Amino acid sequence: DTAVSQTPKYLVTQMGNDKSIKCEQNLGHDTMYWYKQDSKKFLKIMFSYNNKELIINETVPNRFSPKSPDKAHLNLHINSLELGDSAVYFCASSQARTGAGETQYFGPGTRLLVL
């Protein structure tokens, strides 16, 4: 009955590979987000989508491409993985776009390690 789920939970891969992380929410929310949390626990937003429309693209390298096939799913594809991409990636969702007191619900995270 997980509200926001992500797959896979762990991802270990070689530099230069392409990988995808999937996110699904069953809360009926309109807005979804991808965050990156580095080794110092700093959490930074990467993208947000509202009803499949891109709202935020936070100067992320274009090797990262989000895709939202419907408002319940927001996937993240990463091309040509680099060592610096190693981090924990969190998906989140909110009822509506951030503002007017929207709170966010987070998935469990995907731990990406690039070797």
Next chain:
Amino acid sequence: SQQGEEDPQALSIQEGENATMNCSYKTSINNLQWYRQNSGRGLVHLILIRSNEREKHSGRLRVTLDTSKKSSSLLITASRAADTASYFCATDIGNEKLTFGTGTRLTIIP
């Protein structure tokens, strides 16, 4: 530079004591939110305080907001071992996103 910065970075207290952590921010806000992150897990929303509010309570949590000082504090009373986690403040300044602070790592010693 980051919008929110928590202080202290790390805090260890005995079970049963109160824990206070602070968040300072730079830009005027619509609201400020506190989240908890247990080790290896996602963030969980704790409480939201709007810019026109000064104090809010939720169970053992008390949040204050001082917009003149651009700061907020989170007080956890009668701490329990299960409160061990990292705590983050997040500010909404009306730019379609939450900006998270650096976090306070709280350890409750049984």
